[in-house]
Amino acid sequence: MHFPLLSLLTWLPILGGIVAMLIGDTRPSLARWFSLVVAALALGASVPLYLGFDGSSAALQFVERAPWIPSLHSDYYLGVDGIALPLILLTTFSTVLVVIAGWTVIERRPSQYFAAFLIMEGLMIGVFSAADALLFYVFWEAMLIPMFLIIGVWGGARRIYATIKFFLYTFLGSVLMLVALVYLYLRTGDYSLAAFYRAPLTMTEQVLIFLAFFAAFAVKVPMVPVHTWLPDAHVEAPTGGSVILAAIMLKMGGYGFLRFSLPITPDASRALDGLVIGLSLIAVVYIGLVALVQQDMKKLIAYSSIAHMGFVTLGCFVGYEIVVATGGIAGATLGLSGAMVQMISHGLVSGALFLCVGVLYDRLHTREIGAYGGVVNTMPIFGAFMVLFAMANAGLPGTSGFVGEFLVILASFKASFWYAFLAALTLILGAAYTLWLVKRVVFGAVANDGVASLKDLNGREFLVLGVLAIAVLALGLYPKTLTDVMEPTLRHLVQQMMTSKL
Amino acid sequence: MNPIPAYDFALAAPELWLLGATCLILLVDLLLSDRQRHFTYLLSLVTLVLTAVLVAGLPDGRRLAFNGMFVVDGVARLLKLVATGTVAVVFVYSRDYLVQRGLFRGEYFVLMLFATLGIFVMTSAGSLLTLYMGIELLALSQYALVAFDRDSPVAAESAMKYFVLGAIASGTLLYGISIIYGVTGTFDLGALATRLDAGAASQIGLLFGLAFLLAGIAFKFGAVPFHMWIPDVYHGAPTSVTLFLGAAPKLAYFALALRVLAEGLGSVVSAWQGMLVVLAVLSMAVGNVVAVAQTNLKRMLAYSTISNVGFILLGILAGTPGGYRAALFYTITYVLMALGSFAMIVLLSRKGFEADQIEDFRGLAQRHPWFAWMMLFLMVSTAGVPPFVGFFAKLYVIQAVLDVGLTWLAVAAVLFSVIGAFYYLRVVKVMFFDAPAGDVAVSAGPALRILLSLNALAVLALGIFNSSLVETIAKALP
Numbered sequence: 001m002h003f004p005l006l007s008l009l010t011w012l013p014i015l016g017g018i019v020a021m022l023i024g025d026t027r028p029s030l031a032r033w034f035s036l037v038v039a040a041l042a043l044g045a046s047v048p049l050y051l052g053f054d055g056s057s058a059a060l061q062f063v064e065r066a067p068w069i070p071s072l073h074s075d076y077y078l079g080v081d082g083i084a085l086p087l088i089l090l091t092t093f094s095t096v097l098v099v100i101a102g103w104t105v106i107e108r109r110p111s112q113y114f115a116a117f118l119i120m121e122g123l124m125i126g127v128f129s130a131a132d133a134l135l136f137y138v139f140w141e142a143m144l145i146p147m148f149l150i151i152g153v154w155g156g157a158r159r160i161y162a163t164i165k166f167f168l169y170t171f172l173g174s175v176l177m178l179v180a181l182v183y184l185y186l187r188t189g190d191y192s193l194a195a196f197y198r199a200p201l202t203m204t205e206q207v208l209i210f211l212a213f214f215a216a217f218a219v220k221v222p223m224v225p226v227h228t229w230l231p232d233a234h235v236e237a238p239t240g241g242s243v244i245l246a247a248i249m250l251k252m253g254g255y256g257f258l259r260f261s262l263p264i265t266p267d268a269s270r271a272l273d274g275l276v277i278g279l280s281l282i283a284v285v286y287i288g289l290v291a292l293v294q295q296d297m298k299k300l301i302a303y304s305s306i307a308h309m310g311f312v313t314l315g316c317f318v319g320y321e322i323v324v325a326t327g328g329i330a331g332a333t334l335g336l337s338g339a340m341v342q343m344i345s346h347g348l349v350s351g352a353l354f355l356c357v358g359v360l361y362d363r364l365h366t367r368e369i370g371a372y373g374g375v376v377n378t379m380p381i382f383g384a385f386m387v388l389f390a391m392a393n394a395g396l397p398g399t400s401g402f403v404g405e406f407l408v409i410l411a412s413f414k415a416s417f418w419y420a421f422l423a424a425l426t427l428i429l430g431a432a433y434t435l436w437l438v439k440r441v442v443f444g445a446v447a448n449d450g451v452a453s454l455k456d457l458n459g460r461e462f463l464v465l466g467v468l469a470i471a472v473l474a475l476g477l478y479p480k481t482l483t484d485v486m487e488p489t490l491r492h493l494v495q496q497m498m499t500s501k502l
Numbered sequence: 503m504n505p506i507p508a509y510d511f512a513l514a515a516p517e518l519w520l521l522g523a524t525c526l527i528l529l530v531d532l533l534l535s536d537r538q539r540h541f542t543y544l545l546s547l548v549t550l551v552l553t554a555v556l557v558a559g560l561p562d563g564r565r566l567a568f569n570g571m572f573v574v575d576g577v578a579r580l581l582k583l584v585a586t587g588t589v590a591v592v593f594v595y596s597r598d599y600l601v602q603r604g605l606f607r608g609e610y611f612v613l614m615l616f617a618t619l620g621i622f623v624m625t626s627a628g629s630l631l632t633l634y635m636g637i638e639l640l641a642l643s644q645y646a647l648v649a650f651d652r653d654s655p656v657a658a659e660s661a662m663k664y665f666v667l668g669a670i671a672s673g674t675l676l677y678g679i680s681i682i683y684g685v686t687g688t689f690d691l692g693a694l695a696t697r698l699d700a701g702a703a704s705q706i707g708l709l710f711g712l713a714f715l716l717a718g719i720a721f722k723f724g725a726v727p728f729h730m731w732i733p734d735v736y737h738g739a740p741t742s743v744t745l746f747l748g749a750a751p752k753l754a755y756f757a758l759a760l761r762v763l764a765e766g767l768g769s770v771v772s773a774w775q776g777m778l779v780v781l782a783v784l785s786m787a788v789g790n791v792v793a794v795a796q797t798n799l800k801r802m803l804a805y806s807t808i809s810n811v812g813f814i815l816l817g818i819l820a821g822t823p824g825g826y827r828a829a830l831f832y833t834i835t836y837v838l839m840a841l842g843s844f845a846m847i848v849l850l851s852r853k854g855f856e857a858d859q860i861e862d863f864r865g866l867a868q869r870h871p872w873f874a875w876m877m878l879f880l881m882v883s884t885a886g887v888p889p890f891v892g893f894f895a896k897l898y899v900i901q902a903v904l905d906v907g908l909t910w911l912a913v914a915a916v917l918f919s920v921i922g923a924f925y926y927l928r929v930v931k932v933m934f935f936d937a938p939a940g941d942v943a944v945s946a947g948p949a950l951r952i953l954l955s956l957n958a959l960a961v962l963a964l965g966i967f968n969s970s971l972v973e974t975i976a977k978a979l980p
Contacts, residue, residue, distance in 0.1 A: 067969075068969070069968060069969045069972065070969055070973075071969065071972045071973065071976060072972075109868075112871075134897075137888065138888040138889050138893070141887050141888045141893070142887070142888050142889050144887065145878075145882060145887065148927070148930070149930075149934060152931060152934060152935045153867075153934055153935060159935070160931055160935055163931075163935075164924070164927060164928075164931065167923070167927060168920060168923060168924060168927075171887075171920050171923050172917075172920045175916035175917070175919060175920055176913070176916065178897070178900070178916060179900065179904070179909070179912050179913055179916055182897065182900055182901045182904050182912070183904055183909070185901070186901065186904055186905055
């Protein structure tokens, strides 16, 4: 029996969050420091997870298994593979940054704010490490409660509308997935994902299960046309909430496609891949155009997130088209790695951009693009960071944003020229909306007295953005550390998704 | 008729004790002055504790007494224990509320104990007649309890409405029973099961009787379209009575459905399954949709009851042992959640002020964060969000329905629960996101505070560790 590292990673933040809440708002600085220590410990605990992970194996590692509900054959069953590991690292990393970023900014009920993020962290790690479908679902849904409170309590003016919309949208998608999971359980007699992978299913069953999963994951990603909750939630959420939403919660959708849809319903995925690819390309092109006309910085980044997540879903499903076009599965792994790298990269870049907007918002209390202009004159260091992250968002080579997009476009080329053509439009559109945003906000003459009075980054903000900048560049220059870890798992996944269950 | 052996009385010991003790309390209460009324309260609690001890001492397995009129089996034992606990909790919850309103009178406790006796008789019914006796004892006590605040015109109106509609429902039920007797020649549930085979499902006489019987059961449960009384009665009754109405009797009505449908008419599932499907879907639809429009928390919870009854019916209509177990799990956990939710109203109410508007919970998270979290647990659990127990209750029911191939029904159920999530969230929204209005004071004593906290925490704990409850239920309902 090895040390239960995954349990530690899941429960330490949850228990830490509860303690932080009990510390209460009468001692805010104690609650802050305590939360930071817990988040840092979780980040520290994820280091041995990475170091101890055997990157040459596709098997679940750090497995923990104990009976949970024996009558349902559902176990407390945790484990990580090459898909889950990077996402867990992203979670622990982002949470520390979010805690630091909210340090003095949050004045109302700070202890509950930090507690909510710690509890979120534990639940998200639970989602990524659960190898039992029921356990997965419990974490998946439980996550909604802290996020509901984060947006609702600390959000902007229309926060209540946004948070209820967020909750109901995602809840609606998830309950359909629940029906599919229960159905699979009744077919297999076991809630473990491994049993679901083995279960033979007829085409009708697969299509219905696929659609149920699709309802859950497409809302989370989010894909057109069920994306409308995201701009609202992002805009109204406090900075930390936007960061966690963009960096991790959206990844749950992509993770779900990789973990559930592709291996459990391979034939339905093959049959319905046109639906996913079509919606992904619409997201890339149409939402890219929508992002162009936004007046609100957060909304612009939110739409840009939807467009970028379109690459993730495209990369997940383009493999089937590659088989049709070339007859071999060689390019499918490429698409999947592209999707994974894109998820991690988007987590870093969009998180960083939301933090940049947060920095400006904390000073001038507006997110309107029109209220800024010439920020670089008063905040040169901030301007440099903002430009870097904007470049990463536009997919400049050398930044992490380039790697994922490049891999997915490469894979799309193998499937069809037109997929690649439409996907590559993002290079133009993405550059257009992000660079135009930078031009209007950062460059130019000082627009008004507000901008003139701006003070540059303080040490705390510099630390957060600096760490993110290093991560973005490191991943862009040397993505091999990431792709090596997931390569065997993705190859195994390609085998699963290409093997018919009929 | 055989002479009744003494052993039969031993099996009915909890009921006999409860009856004797309640009559005694009624007499003792006459001799007490208002200042000594707490003695009645204590006596009632002691009575319940001893009843629970007697129930726990009942022999294992399925035993028949009084020529099969009276059954003691696993379900009966479990339901009696839960009912005793529920009523005891209701007493503790309502004490301060009653004292503040001058309603702290002996009759309150005596009536509730008689209602408990009715629940006991129903859970142990081996024949349709025993069942009917239990129903009437429970119903008559409830009519009186609703009108307990006799100076309140709303309460009197509710009681009147409840009484008239309840009498019609009882009549319907009795009519159904008499027709079933006419068709089969027996009141005995065991004999009914052996005399009916699957072919009887198309017998017109039986179907005719069954329709009336089901209408009666649906009325008691409050399933749509027999739900009209629920919001008015829950709203009109004093909150301490609503506490009781919303919780304990559900256990008895589950027993009613189980005894009649599963035991007596189990062989003709196909005859009643379709009717229950209609009742369940309508209840979930109407309950959830109409609850959205409520501004009064008691009315909202009343409609929430209606929708939850729809879920309980889902488990029953599956007609499988797994389905009955799921419905029992749902009933017990629902009782726990309803008890806590109504108790929150009691907690925030004080002399001259009923906190029964949703608006009254505004800003609770800032004034009393602890109780705001407890209410959040209860609301989110009732909405069916994991890891709270309400999620698992829904999971088991949906699993039972999927198991018999009614996939569309499972999908309908989860979609209605999304609608339901909205109004539970609205309560959370009011507590956490809105600024406090006026002073939200908690004047309740420590007993209520501690018990209510335990109640809400149990909703979380039973969710994460629900296998013990699942196993208890599996043992009770093999």
